[in-house]
Amino acid sequence: MDWGLALAGGLLIGLAAAGLMLTYGRVAGVSGLVRNALAGKMEAVAFVIGLPLGALLVQVLTGGGAPVSFASAPRLALAGLLVGVGAGLANGCTSGHSVCGIARLSPRSLVATILFIAVGAVMVTLVGVPA
């Protein structure tokens, strides 16, 4: 059930990463693609527009999901800032490092992923569930 969806979703994410690699030899790193989109590269803009379209498609096909709740506005903005500075310094985020980087056995990406998860876990323990 839920395990199956988690796996199926992961396979689709990996398929997208493999697709970008096989067609154009590009790493499906979302922070890099966002940067290119902001610089006006149309292909990157198209990718970024595709993300919500894919999520909407799933929502329509599955008859809408359970309501999702988010952290408070200041907490969302601060979290985004931390993630942005972090992805800028680390040159990649969960997609670039944790999917594409690990898939090509990059030690750098493995270290980044371990830190993403370890520090994320510490943060959740320290500050609790977002509200």
Added chain:
Amino acid sequence: MSRVLVFLLIGVVFGAGLALSGMTDPAKVVGFLDFFGHWDPRLTATMGGAVAMAFVGQWLLRHRGRTLTGAEMPAFPPSRIDPRLLAGATLFGAGWGLAGLCPAPALAVSVQYPVALLFVAGFIAGLLGVARLGAKNG
């Protein structure tokens, strides 16, 4: 098919995967990161599936030596583990745990839940801020 259309299609598949897996629900991500509380291991299947598929893509590319569009295999820069990477990954993890969001899922849910755009705005500010500082120092 044009390059822009291929990128759009790949974005749609990526976004669908994020929504299907539950990565777009901050509560599920926080549950996955909650090792010291009520750990929800299900997103390990998401990461495992994604890495496995991406690995197959890498393997096929290496096997072919060229991309499907005939381009040379990309050369990746040497894998360097430096203080910049460690600091960046630490800040990233802190933000990820703080809101249960990372960039791709935040963008993916931004139409249904525009509040996620606050995260996206912070992300873009941070990303561009680092790029600007880097350009000044580099």
